[in-house]
Amino acid sequence: MDTKIFQLSEIDQAAAAIKAGQLVAFPTETVYGLGADATNEDAVKNVYLAKGRPSDNPLIVHVNSVAMVEQYAAEIPDNARKLMKAFWPGSLTIILKIKKHVLSKTVTGGLKTVAFRFPDCQPTLDLIAKAGVPMVGPSANTSGKPSPTTAQHVYHDLHGKIAGILDNGPTRVGVESTVLDMSTDQPAILRPGAVTKKDIESVIGSIDVNHHKVGKNETPKAPGMKYKHYAPNAQVYIVDEGTDWGDVVKWIQAQPFDVGMMAEEQLLQQATLPMNAVQFSLGTGVKDASARLFDGLRQFDDQPNVKAIVTQAFPAQGLGGAYMNRLNKSAGGVHFDPAMLR
Structure with missing residues (x-):
């Protein structure tokens, strides 16, 4: 067709x-x-x-x-x-x-x-x-x-x-x-x-x-309540507020593969990134980030050398609640932990 x-x-x-x-x-x-x-x-x-x-x-x-x-x-x-x-x-x-x-x-x-x-x-x-x-x-x-x-x-x-x-x-x-x-x-x-x-x-x-977790044999009332959603091929890591992005950059540099980095434009410009960091700008603020989140995840899906994606979190208030809901599902709840450097 x-x-x-x-x-x-x-x-x-x-x-x-x-x-x-x-x-x-x-x-x-x-x-x-x-x-x-x-x-x-x-x-x-x-x-x-x-x-x-x-x-x-x-x-x-x-x-x-x-x-x-x-x-x-x-x-x-x-x-x-x-x-x-x-x-x-x-x-x-x-x-x-x-x-x-x-x-x-x-x-x-x-x-x-x-x-x-x-x-x-x-x-x-x-x-x-x-x-x-x-x-x-x-x-x-x-x-x-x-x-x-x-x-x-x-x-x-x-x-x-x-x-x-x-x-x-x-x-x-x-x-x-x-x-x-x-x-x-x-x-x-x-x-x-x-x-x-x-x-x-x-x-x-x-x-x-509603925070009810839909059971295996239960029919969800709305999309997104039961099945895996929004997930790219690469593992996504949520970079929480307050995390030192210097630690994130060190972890990226230590990886034997390319790592996608999704963050606000200002943060990307300030960081000195290693060669294996592949940037995607989330713009400025949560409104831009929400509009760009899925586009970024999809772009990295088309880059087979990208095996992980670190993505900036935002406060889960207002539109940030929707953004973090989707990001959490994309990451399967996995957060960047500085202990990953050890």
């Missing part, structure tokens, strides 16, 4: 592919999603096949209006409507109970809920409108690998497996949406993102953050 890069002037062609049951990757403000008609079970099954995604990992359904949600949700609580008004279109995914038999178990993972998102990306809203259906949209990458933030990332992973990619350039946010469960009495964040706990509580009051 040839995978076509659709330009924004070719949205009609991309929509025709979706209506024909084919897969088309689409841009959002967070990452690129792998789109299929959410009402076409065969098309949705092909999303799992293309990604190599476990079948009990439910999919987020992308919409372009609250009215589209109303077609499928059993109810939309008042607080959910308040959040939709405050943050849609935007980086907030809301889990709701759904009507019986409106979406297949392939979409829901067999649950009685589904996650809805109204992305802040006009080309994708136009794509949904022209296709006339909601679209499932997990990240458009090989399952478990860093999420794609450019059309080229998608093409790298999925060319020959999908019909096309709607190219809107690099994404702005770079980490996936916040997932909020509104199907229970007490709302809870299941995955952190750019819309923070503080943001949500300013609209609806106190909410929880």
Whole structure:
């Protein structure tokens, strides 16, 4: 199968592919999603096949209006409507109970809920409108690998497996949406993102953050809760705040292979780096770092001589919470330890 890069002037062609049951990757403000008609079970099954995604990992359904949600949700609580008004279109995914038999178990993972998102990306809203259906949209990458933030990332992973990619350039946010469960009495964040706990509580009051570890035989309510995510081939080491980067540089120099170094531009400029250090700038501050994290991890995946990646941590507040969530998963919780020098 040839995978076509659709330009924004070719949205009609991309929509025709979706209506024909084919897969088309689409841009959002967070990452690129792998789109299929959410009402076409065969098309949705092909999303799992293309990604190599476990079948009990439910999919987020992308919409372009609250009215589209109303077609499928059993109810939309008042607080959910308040959040939709405050943050849609935007980086907030809301889990709701759904009507019986409106979406297949392939979409829901067999649950009685589904996650809805109204992305802040006009080309994708136009794509949904022209296709006339909601679209499932997990990240458009090989399952478990860093999420794609450019059309080229998608093409790298999925060319020959999908019909096309709607190219809107690099994404702005770079980490996936916040997932909020509104199907229970007490709302809870299941995955952190750019819309923070503080943001949500300013609209609806106190909410929880779910730290439940999903069991082997349990179906997760949201992506990213159960399976390995965001991991490049090389081992990632988190460099915590307060760590002496001089120790990090000494450790890099002692390695018999190349080491990727992901840090803020100022830090990279100040450091005297050994020949085997391969730099990737995270820009300035956590906003830049979040937008660039997956791009950096992917670039190092294309450099087989890079066998380890040291990556700067940020305070886990606000957007930093989402950044550190993804970085921790990428590293498997492994932190740089000065004892590694001994």
